[in-house]
Amino acid sequence: MNLVNGINLWKTYNMGEGIQVNALRGLNITVNEGEFISIMGPSGSGKSTLLNLIGGLDTPTKGDLFIDDKKISTMTEKELTTMRAEKIGFIFQTFNLLPSLTVRDNVEFPMRNLTGAKKMDKKSRIKRAEDCLEIVGLDHRMNYLPAKLSGGERQRVAVARALVNHPKFILADEPTGNLDSEASDNIINLLHEVNQEGTTVIMVTHDKETTKNTRILKIRDGVIES
Numbered sequence: 001m002n003l004v005n006g007i008n009l010w011k012t013y014n015m016g017e018g019i020q021v022n023a024l025r026g027l028n029i030t031v032n033e034g035e036f037i038s039i040m041g042p043s044g045s046g047k048s049t050l051l052n053l054i055g056g057l058d059t060p061t062k063g064d065l066f067i068d069d070k071k072i073s074t075m076t077e078k079e080l081t082t083m084r085a086e087k088i089g090f091i092f093q094t095f096n097l098l099p100s101l102t103v104r105d106n107v108e109f110p111m112r113n114l115t116g117a118k119k120m121d122k123k124s125r126i127k128r129a130e131d132c133l134e135i136v137g138l139d140h141r142m143n144y145l146p147a148k149l150s151g152g153e154r155q156r157v158a159v160a161r162a163l164v165n166h167p168k169f170i171l172a173d174e175p176t177g178n179l180d181s182e183a184s185d186n187i188i189n190l191l192h193e194v195n196q197e198g199t200t201v202i203m204v205t206h207d208k209e210t211t212k213n214t215r216i217l218k219i220r221d222g223v224i225e226s
């Protein structure tokens with residue numbers, strides 16, 4: 001089944017004074033359930049813009065975008081928030097952990113956005129956070145603040161946080177961009193493990209090393225070229 005279906009996606013940023021930037025220019029993309037996709041392309045080619053649209057963090061100027069057969073290009077902000085919490089795990093280059101929360105609380109946080117039947121009480125949320133920290137090998141760091149961790153450890157916290165809500169897919173924007181090669185291998189291996197358990201992974205990367213055993217999409221000037 002198609003997990004992501006983007007048809008003729010345009011994203012235009014208005015820079016003021018009548019100046020516009022077309023970050024995406026009629027891009028088409030399909031991702032099937034279970035795939036591991038690497039998106040590569042020069043700086044400024046639209047990679048992050050595309051990931052933000054797929055993640056419902058931003059909406060396309062034109063075109064249709066379906067996630068799991070549901071049209072998200074016209075969803076309200078509230079509907080998008082629920083969709084994100086239920087279906088997507090995000091990992092960013094700069095980790096994006098909350099500095100004042102412990103590792104455990106950072107990982108617990110996304111579960112607070114679950115609604116309806118998926119809602120969890122605090123105790124179950126903490127248990128699930130701890131289980132995910134164990135998966136990434138950081139159960140001994142639960143009470144630490146992010147500032148006390150290495151870059152590689154912070155990104156493993158981000159992976160645990162991305163996993164807590166059992167997402168259908170993970171969106172990772174240059175997840176190894178700030179890591180040395182050992183920490184980078186560690187994160188890529190984790191993502192492959194998660195993928196083998198059935199979670200689809202869509203990753204933006206600059207580093208060819210990280211794309212082994214993935215389907216590579218090349219983006220240039222706001223369209224997919226191969």
Ligand SMILES: Nc1ncnc2c1ncn2[C@@H]1O[C@H](COP(=O)(O)OP(=O)(O)O)[C@@H](O)[C@H]1O
Nearest residue numbers: 013021022023042043044045046047048049050
């Ligand atoms: N919020 C924004 N406002 C204005 N222009 C933007 C914004 N985000 C991205 N752009 C522009 O859109 C183009 C694509 O950017 P981006 O998707 O970040 O590229 P990449 O991730 O491939 O480096 C670039 O020209 C960038 O300057």
Ligand SMILES: [Mg+2]
Nearest residue numbers: 047048049173
């Ligand atoms: Mg980018």
